[in-house]
Amino acid sequence: MLDPKSPIAWRFAQMNERVASAKSQDLYLYLQEAEEINGMHVTIKGRDMLQFASYSYLDLLGHPKIDAAAHEAIERYSSGTHGVRILAGTIPLHTELEQTICEFKGTEAAMVYSSGFVTNYSTIAALVGRNDVVISDKLNHASIVDGCLMSRAKFMRVAHNDMRALEKTLASIPAGKGKLVVADAVFSMDGDILNLPDMVGLCNKYEALLMIDEAHSVGVIGETGRGIEEYYDMKGVIDIKMGTLSKTIPSIGGYIAGNEELITYLKHASRAFIFSAALPPAQTAAAKAAFEVIMEEPERVKLLHRNVDHFISGLQARGFNTLNSETPIVPIIAGDDERAWLMAKIAQEHDIFVLPVVSPAVPSNLARLRCNVTAGHTIEEIDRAMDIFVDAAKEVGVL
Numbered sequence: 001m002l003d004p005k006s007p008i009a010w011r012f013a014q015m016n017e018r019v020a021s022a023k024s025q026d027l028y029l030y031l032q033e034a035e036e037i038n039g040m041h042v043t044i045k046g047r048d049m050l051q052f053a054s055y056s057y058l059d060l061l062g063h064p065k066i067d068a069a070a071h072e073a074i075e076r077y078s079s080g081t082h083g084v085r086i087l088a089g090t091i092p093l094h095t096e097l098e099q100t101i102c103e104f105k106g107t108e109a110a111m112v113y114s115s116g117f118v119t120n121y122s123t124i125a126a127l128v129g130r131n132d133v134v135i136s137d138k139l140n141h142a143s144i145v146d147g148c149l150m151s152r153a154k155f156m157r158v159a160h161n162d163m164r165a166l167e168k169t170l171a172s173i174p175a176g177k178g179k180l181v182v183a184d185a186v187f188s189m190d191g192d193i194l195n196l197p198d199m200v201g202l203c204n205k206y207e208a209l210l211m212i213d214e215a216h217s218v219g220v221i222g223e224t225g226r227g228i229e230e231y232y233d234m235k236g237v238i239d240i241k242m243g244t245l246s247k248t249i250p251s252i253g254g255y256i257a258g259n260e261e262l263i264t265y266l267k268h269a270s271r272a273f274i275f276s277a278a279l280p281p282a283q284t285a286a287a288k289a290a291f292e293v294i295m296e297e298p299e300r301v302k303l304l305h306r307n308v309d310h311f312i313s314g315l316q317a318r319g320f321n322t323l324n325s326e327t328p329i330v331p332i333i334a335g336d337d338e339r340a341w342l343m344a345k346i347a348q349e350h351d352i353f354v355l356p357v358v359s360p361a362v363p364s365n366l367a368r369l370r371c372n373v374t375a376g377h378t379i380e381e382i383d384r385a386m387d388i389f390v391d392a393a394k395e396v397g398v399l
């Protein structure tokens with residue numbers, strides 16, 4: 001039973017009060033149900049809204065080839081697996097998906113997990129341990145942070161995308177320690193791109209392994225959407241390529257791609273691969289088909305890049321601060337939490353589905369609308385959304 005005076009009870013109460021306060025002001029915008037999804041249109045509380053919060057960057061959710069693959073997999077293998085991959089849970093579709101990922105990412109080997117979060121968490125915890133050091137960018141995703149903590153390696157956080165800070169940190173590590181540097185390719189709150197060339201140079205100089213999370217870079221950056229190595233024209237420089245199957249790839253799960261030695265090690269040492277059930281057949285087949293669609297329909301990536309340019313330049317021309325975003329994740333800085341809540345609420349009242357990100361997820365003076373533009377938006381839709389953001393910003397004093 002919960003002791004009402006315990007710190008646990010205090011924590012419950014704090015969170016419940018924060019939620020109740022937002023609800024009482026009609027500013028609680030989370031957990032809304034999308035009753036229907038049709039490309040970038042969603043029906044919420046019976047209203048047709050334009051989606052500006054989707055991770056379906058190439059508009060692949062609902063693609064007929066991907067849906068058909070999922071249906072076929074259910075027909076053939078049913079809805080679940082017989083357990084974990086290493087025991088009875090592997091079906092041919094898992095191997096086929098892993099081969100497709102190798103082709104897409106240009107690696108010798110790959111492995112899939114049943115969640116992107118768990119992929120980071122479990123991989124990092126398997127790669128480093130007590131006598132090692134793990135260095136992580138301050139804006140890395142929570143799953144990376146938790147993996148670093150879980151690993152029990154010495155956890156060193158460096159200023160965001162700051163290669164001088166990284167060098168100083170690497171130089172401070174005593175000889176003989178194992179070193180892992182880990183970073184997002186595209187940062188999930190700010191939408192900026194990692195300085196990969198300098199990071200690779202430093203990892204080579206200081207003999208550190210390099211792991212990059214491509215959750216928001218696969219299908220998104222690089223001429224054909226292959227991710228950050230293609231973007232910088234630096235094929236094969238990342239030791240451990242991580243990605244999710246839940247964003248551009250409209251499924252669920254995560255992958256690690258790299259050389260055979262790495263993947264063999266992880267398949268036998270990574271606890272979530274060994275002790276957590278395999279990715280279900282429908283999701284595996286959908287993910288495989290989605291990688292194929294990206295390769296077969298390169299025009300989607302071009303459309304995405306066109307829309308990203310139009311959206312970011314349009315917002316900046318209207319006077320918004322979009323930080324250093326160069327990708328479909330575009331923050332519109334509102335300042336304090338309340339302004340961000342209000343701007344999102346006004347946008348939603350005008351049928352633009354966008355969400356606020358507030359502290360502690362971002363610094364309290366950088367609360368924002370976190371907008372996602374995709375290949376599925378038309379130029380007219382993007383213009384309409386931008387005009388509504390201007391009206392909302394004026395109403396709350398951001399512009």
Ligand SMILES: Cc1ncc(COP(=O)(O)O)c(C=O)c1O
Pocket residue numbers: 115116117118120141143184188213215216244245246247252253254
């Ligand atoms: C950078 C990054 N890494 C990992 C994850 C976790 O992936 P998933 O949602 O597929 O579990 C996310 C999810 O938002 C992310 O943004």
